[in-house]
Amino acid sequence: MTTTQITTAQTAATSANAVLRVPPAAPAAAAAYFGASLAFHADVSDVAAVLASGEDPGFVVIDSRSTESWDQGHIPGALHLPTALIPTQAEKLLDKSVPVVTYCWGPGCNGGTRAALALAELGYQVKEMLGGIEYWIREGFEVETWEGRERRDADPLTAPVGSDNCGC
Numbered sequence: 001m002t003t004t005q006i007t008t009a010q011t012a013a014t015s016a017n018a019v020l021r022v023p024p025a026a027p028a029a030a031a032a033y034f035g036a037s038l039a040f041h042a043d044v045s046d047v048a049a050v051l052a053s054g055e056d057p058g059f060v061v062i063d064s065r066s067t068e069s070w071d072q073g074h075i076p077g078a079l080h081l082p083t084a085l086i087p088t089q090a091e092k093l094l095d096k097s098v099p100v101v102t103y104c105w106g107p108g109c110n111g112g113t114r115a116a117l118a119l120a121e122l123g124y125q126v127k128e129m130l131g132g133i134e135y136w137i138r139e140g141f142e143v144e145t146w147e148g149r150e151r152r153d154a155d156p157l158t159a160p161v162g163s164d165n166c167g168c
Contacts, residue, residue: 040116042101042127044135045159051077059099063133064115073143073150075103075136083111086118099125106134 025033050057061078063070070080081089094100100119104111109132116126129136137143140154154161 040127042129044129044131044139044141047075047101047129048136048139048141051075059101059127060094061129062094062100062102062115062119064102064104064111065133069105071146073137073145074133076142076144076149078103081115083115083118086115086122090119090122090124094119094124096123096125099127101127101129103129103132103136106132 024030047061061075062081063074063078064081064083066082067080074080079093081093102112102115102119104115112128112132116128119126135158137152138155139159140151142149142151
């Protein structure tokens with residue numbers, strides 16, 4: 001097979017493959033993209049592990065949902081700051097030298113993203129917690145309500161059974 005035939009065969013195979021129809025980014029571009037993603041996002045399990053350590057986490061967690069949602073259950077130790085109140089309340093509650101991790105309902109909700117944007121526009125260092133309270137609960141972490149704390153069993157589709165470490 002000639003070089004032209006190989007290239008033509010590779011092109012035909014790639015164009016028929018929905019995954020490779022658009023080729024992967026160059027390694028340097030991929031490293032820049034994924035590195036940036038980690039600068040903007042925090043994982044539920046990582047946030048939980050740091051908070052459970054009992055040491056100063058070096059960040060504050062903000063629940064950007066409504067009061068009704070907050071009352072249904074929130075991350076213990078989180079501050080309640082609905083997105084709409086960020087412009088008027090953030091400076092009363094937060095120190096700009098301490099990074100903020102925002103969350104809302106879950107992957108189908110961009111409330112945590114909107115809260116992160118509002119805080120960033122005010123000059124705060126901010127990350128969004130991927131998965132929101134939905135994945136916090138699905139991974140079996142404790143939530144707090146006005147009645148106290150509770151924990152549900154971890155969903156085996158989101159957290160390893162019988163282990164605290166997913167190996168990520």
